[in-house]
Structures are given as C-alpha cells and as structure tokens.
Amino acid sequence: MLMEPSQLPRVSLERMNKVHEEEINILNRLHQSIVSQADLEEIDRNFREFLEDVWNHFRSEQEMMEQFNFFAFPMHKGEHDIILGQLENLKKKWEKEQNPELIKAYIEKEFLPWLMNHIQTMDTITAHFLSHFIRD
Numbered sequence: 001m002l003m004e005p006s007q008l009p010r011v012s013l014e015r016m017n018k019v020h021e022e023e024i025n026i027l028n029r030l031h032q033s034i035v036s037q038a039d040l041e042e043i044d045r046n047f048r049e050f051l052e053d054v055w056n057h058f059r060s061e062q063e064m065m066e067q068f069n070f071f072a073f074p075m076h077k078g079e080h081d082i083i084l085g086q087l088e089n090l091k092k093k094w095e096k097e098q099n100p101e102l103i104k105a106y107i108e109k110e111f112l113p114w115l116m117n118h119i120q121t122m123d124t125i126t127a128h129f130l131s132h133f134i135r136d
C-alpha cells in the first residue's frame with residue numbers, strides 16, 4: 001500500500017477530508033495494480049479513475065472558493081493547475097509508451113509528496129476560511 005488514508009493531514013472541513021481520503025484509496029488501487037503487474041487495461045482503468053478523481057477534487061474546492069470569495073483563490077487554483085498540466089503530460093506519455101513505471105514514479109515521487117504539502121498549506125488555510133461559511 002502506498003499510504004493509509006488515516007495518515008493524511010486533516011483540515012477543518014469534513015467534506016474536503018472525505019475527498020482526500022477517497023483519493024488515497026483510488027491512488028492505492030492504482031499503485032497496487034502496477035506493483036502486482038496487473039494487465040495494462042486494468043492499470044489504464046485505474047489511471048483514468050485517478051485522473052477523473054483529481055479533476056473533481058480540484059473543481060469542488062475551486063467552486064467553494066469562488067462561491068465565498070476566498071482571498072487566495074488564484075494562488076490555490078494555480079497550484080492545482082500545475083498538477084493538472086503534469087497529469088496531462090503523463091497521460092500523453094502513458095498513451096504513447098504504455099509503461100506503468102512512469103505512473104508509479106510520478107505518484108510516488110511527485111504527486112503524493114505534493115498532495116501532503118498542499119493539504120498542509122493551501123487546503124488547510126482554505127478549509128479554515130470556508131469553515132466560517134459552511135457547516136458540514
């Protein structure tokens with residue numbers, strides 16, 4: 001397993017924590033299918049599920065930030081956009097080379113460390129701000 005969902009840093013909005021936990025579950029499935037050398041179709045399915053989940057994750061945060069005029073919205077969205085750009089490149093490489101190690105290396109060395117840092121900084125500040133307006 002890449003990471004236990006319980007090891008995630010928690011923010012003050014439960015709905016954001018739920019999204020993060022579900023993302024780790026999806027990431028674990030993807031990682032497991034690569035480590036256990038599942039067939040390429042299964043890895044591809046898990047990879048697409050992961051991409052869609054990240055997209056929904058970022059969009060849900062951005063919608064809340066826009067709705068409540070969060071002061072650091074452009075900065076927070078900027079961090080999301082960098083990752084979406086990296087994932088778009090990774091998807092293109094994956095489609096061309098079909099090499100699962102590309103995905104494995106990216107999630108271990110780039111995505112997961114980024115996510116931990118992003119939750120502890122941007123998401124924490126954002127959740128704190130939003131928790132004054134949203135009860136969950």
Ligand SMILES: [Fe+2]
Binds near residue numbers: 016020119123
């Ligand atoms: Fe987040």
Ligand SMILES: [Fe+2]
Binds near residue numbers: 080118123
């Ligand atoms: Fe975020």
